Amino acid sequence: MSDITNGYLEKKLDWIPGMNNIQLRDFPSFIRTTDIDDTMLNYMMREAAAIPRGSATVLNTFDALEHDSVNALTVTNPRIFTIGPLDMMQQHFCDERLKHIGSNLWKEDLSCIDWLDTKDPGFVVMKHPSIGGFLTHCGWNSTIESISNGVPMICWPFFAEQQTNCRYLCTEWGIGMEINTNVKREEVEAQVREMMDGMKQCSVF
Numbered sequence: 001m002s003d004i005t006n007g008y009l010e011k012k013l014d015w016i017p018g019m020n021n022i023q024l025r026d027f028p029s030f031i032r033t034t035d036i037d038d039t040m041l042n043y044m045m046r047e048a049a050a051i052p053r054g055s056a057t058v059l060n061t062f063d064a065l066e067h068d069s070v071n072a073l074t075v076t077n078p079r080i081f082t083i084g085p086l087d088m089m090q091q092h093f094c095d096e097r098l099k100h101i102g103s104n105l106w107k108e109d110l111s112c113i114d115w116l117d118t119k120d121p122g123f124v125v126m127k128h129p130s131i132g133g134f135l136t137h138c139g140w141n142s143t144i145e146s147i148s149n150g151v152p153m154i155c156w157p158f159f160a161e162q163q164t165n166c167r168y169l170c171t172e173w174g175i176g177m178e179i180n181t182n183v184k185r186e187e188v189e190a191q192v193r194e195m196m197d198g199m200k201q202c203s204v205f
Helices: 039-053 067-074 086-099 107-119 121-125 140-148 162-172 185-197
Strands: 057-059 080-082 134-136 153-155 176-178
Touching (some): 176 185
16 A cells, blocks of 8 residues: 555556556556455456457547557457547537438437537537636546547546546647646646646647
């Protein structure tokens, strides 16, 4: 347990295929457990072991976004497909449905409008032209929505895969800025100003 607070998690690893110099702190929290019987750890190990045996593996990501990692996985199973982002596919589906509604509004077509307005409000907000940045915990759905809509991020990860997403956003892709976990109002303001106007100005384009 002492390794969690003594700086050990800053250690860089250079032997993981598809990941360059990733730090231990950047691994998902359920991988960094000290309990060998941890339920989530063992679930993930079983799932990873199943990849070579599967007829195919479908990933919710862009190939261009995670090309090196996806290529590393194809060594274990060449039938790996990147079909993401799924939320953008859903948007395209709804856009296409809305085009064909016309003057005859059927009940099932209206459910598409309701879904856009209420089921995922962040999905709509992120598209608004006034959005210049996003303070996020770096969940994968929010990360993909932000990238898809050209919105840079201030990253405040908590658990699960959020630390890994944060690392890629800030280090690999250069479209995010990590904030101290003991976040203060003044720090948020400073990073927002830095993102919008400063030397570390970032953009997804």
